[in-house]
Amino acid sequence: MAAKYSENITITLPLANGQLEALTLEAPGPWRKPTQLLRSRKVYAAAHVTPKVLGNNVPGARADIDWDATMAFRRELWSWGVGIADAMDTAQRGMGLDWAATQELINRSAAEAAFIATPERTVRDLLACGAGTDQLDPAAVEPGEEGLAAVLAAYREQIAVVEASGAKVIIMASRALAKVAASPQDYLDLYGTLLSEVKEPVVLHWLGTMFDPALAGYWGSSDVASATATFQTLIDAHSTKVDGVKVSLLDAGHEVALRASLPEGVRLYTGDDFNYPELIDGDGTRHSDALLGIFAAIAPAASTALQEYDAGRPREARAILDSTRNLGLHIFEAPTYYYKTGIAFLAWLNGHQAGFQMVGGLHAGRNLNHLVKLFRLANTAALLLKPELAAARMACYLNAAGVASELSRAPMISEGVSE
Numbered sequence: 001m002a003a004k005y006s007e008n009i010t011i012t013l014p015l016a017n018g019q020l021e022a023l024t025l026e027a028p029g030p031w032r033k034p035t036q037l038l039r040s041r042k043v044y045a046a047a048h049v050t051p052k053v054l055g056n057n058v059p060g061a062r063a064d065i066d067w068d069a070t071m072a073f074r075r076e077l078w079s080w081g082v083g084i085a086d087a088m089d090t091a092q093r094g095m096g097l098d099w100a101a102t103q104e105l106i107n108r109s110a111a112e113a114a115f116i117a118t119p120e121r122t123v124r125d126l127l128a129c130g131a132g133t134d135q136l137d138p139a140a141v142e143p144g145e146e147g148l149a150a151v152l153a154a155y156r157e158q159i160a161v162v163e164a165s166g167a168k169v170i171i172m173a174s175r176a177l178a179k180v181a182a183s184p185q186d187y188l189d190l191y192g193t194l195l196s197e198v199k200e201p202v203v204l205h206w207l208g209t210m211f212d213p214a215l216a217g218y219w220g221s222s223d224v225a226s227a228t229a230t231f232q233t234l235i236d237a238h239s240t241k242v243d244g245v246k247v248s249l250l251d252a253g254h255e256v257a258l259r260a261s262l263p264e265g266v267r268l269y270t271g272d273d274f275n276y277p278e279l280i281d282g283d284g285t286r287h288s289d290a291l292l293g294i295f296a297a298i299a300p301a302a303s304t305a306l307q308e309y310d311a312g313r314p315r316e317a318r319a320i321l322d323s324t325r326n327l328g329l330h331i332f333e334a335p336t337y338y339y340k341t342g343i344a345f346l347a348w349l350n351g352h353q354a355g356f357q358m359v360g361g362l363h364a365g366r367n368l369n370h371l372v373k374l375f376r377l378a379n380t381a382a383l384l385l386k387p388e389l390a391a392a393r394m395a396c397y398l399n400a401a402g403v404a405s406e407l408s409r410a411p412m413i414s415e416g417v418s419e
Helices: 067-079 099-116 145-165 175-180 184-197 224-237 252-261 276-281 299-310 314-323 325-331 336-349 359-364 368-380 387-400
Strands: 003-014 020-024 043-046 083-086 127-131 168-171 202-207 242-248 267-270 289-292 407-415
Touching: 003 368, 003 387, 043 299, 067 083, 067 099, 083 099, 099 127, 099 145, 127 145, 145 168, 145 175, 145 184, 175 184, 184 224, 202 224, 224 242, 224 252, 242 252, 252 267, 252 276, 267 276, 267 289, 276 289, 276 314, 276 325, 299 314, 314 325, 325 336, 325 368, 336 359, 336 368, 336 387, 368 387, 387 407
Parallel strands: 043 083, 043 289, 083 127, 127 168, 168 202, 202 242, 242 267
Antiparallel strands: 003 020, 003 407
16 A cells, blocks of 8 residues: 555553553554455444433433434444444443343444345344343243243343344343253244244344353253253254354354254354464364454454455465454453443544543443553554544543653654555
8 A cells, every 4th residue: 555644653551560661553554344245254343332422421311312423333333344243242232231222222223224225135144132031020030921921021032122123133042041950942933933933033142251241051050061052952943943053152162063063054153262363264174153242342453354365365364363362362351241331432532532532331341451461452453443543532531540640742653544
C-alpha cells in the first residue's frame, strides 16, 4: 500500500508495579474490507450493546440503549463482510439486558439487516439472534412437569420473536432449564419439541460454566463426555433442523472431536475465543466456522484473514488470526463472563461509542491493570484503528482513574490502511 504521513504517538501507561512506561503506538494493520462475499468460512461476530451516556447504567437498572450507536456498530461489522450474532451473552443477556430491550434489539437489528440484504446475502446470513428463557426468573420455577412446561413456553415465545424478524434462530442455553431438568431425557424431550416446531434450521448453543456458572450440569450431566453424548443424540435425531452448533467450552480437543462426529450439513461454529485460529484454520479435512465474541473486537483482522482463505492463501490467513490470539486470551481471561467489558472498552477506544459505559454497570467488570494491558495488546495487534483517538481516550481514562498520563506526537511515515 502507498505510504502516508501519520503521527508518531507515544502515551505514558502504568505498569502493574506502579511505575510508568512510554508506549509508541503502531499504525493500524493493513486491514481491508471485502469487495465480494466471504465464502470459505461462515462467520458471525457476537455484538454488544451501547447504553445512553446519560442513562441509569447501574447494577439492577433496566437497559436504556443508545440505539443509534448500537445499530451503527452493527453496520460497521457488516461492512467487514461478517454476519452478526445478536441478543447473545455478548449483548449482556442475563447480565443487564432485559427481555423487553432484547425484543427491540432483535427487531431493530433485523430491520437494518433487511435493508442491506440481497439474494446472495439474506437476512439469515446477516443476522442470527438468541432465543432463550430469560423472561423467566429461575428462582420462580421448580423441577418437574410444571417447571418444564414454563421453560418450553418461554422458549416458544422468544423463538416466535426471532422467526418473525426474519433472523436465524440461535437456541440459547437456559438457566431455568438447568434448574428444572431432572435428567438428560428432559433436555432431549424439550429440545426435540422445539426442533420439531421451528420453521427453518437453527443453531444450538452450548455455553460452558466459565461463561455462565448457572449452566452447570447442562444436558443432564456435569461430566462433559456424558453431556456431549446427550447433545449428539439430539443433533443426530433432528439434523435437518440444525444449521449448526456453537459450543463454548474453551476446549479445542473437544471441539475437534465433536466436529468430526456431526451429521453431514451441520456446521460447527466455534465459540472458542482462545483457540479460534487453529479451529478456523482446520486440520486439512475439516474446519470450524465461527460465532465468536472476539470477532466483534477484531473484525478488521478477522475479515482480512477470511479474505486470504477465500484467495487460497491459508498460511497468510492463519498468521493474521494468530496475531490476534493474545488479545483474545486476555479479553476472555477468568472470570470469563466479564469479557464483554473488554469488547466494549476496545469499541470505545476505536470510536464506536461516545463513552465507556455498559448496561447494568458492567463497565466496572475489569480493573485498570486489565484494561491497560488490553490497550497494549490491541496496539501490538494493530487493532487501534484510530491511534490518535485511542490514545487521547486512554489518557483521559487514566487521568480520571488517578494515573498521570501524557501524550506526545512526532511526525512519521507509516503504511496506509483501508478506511
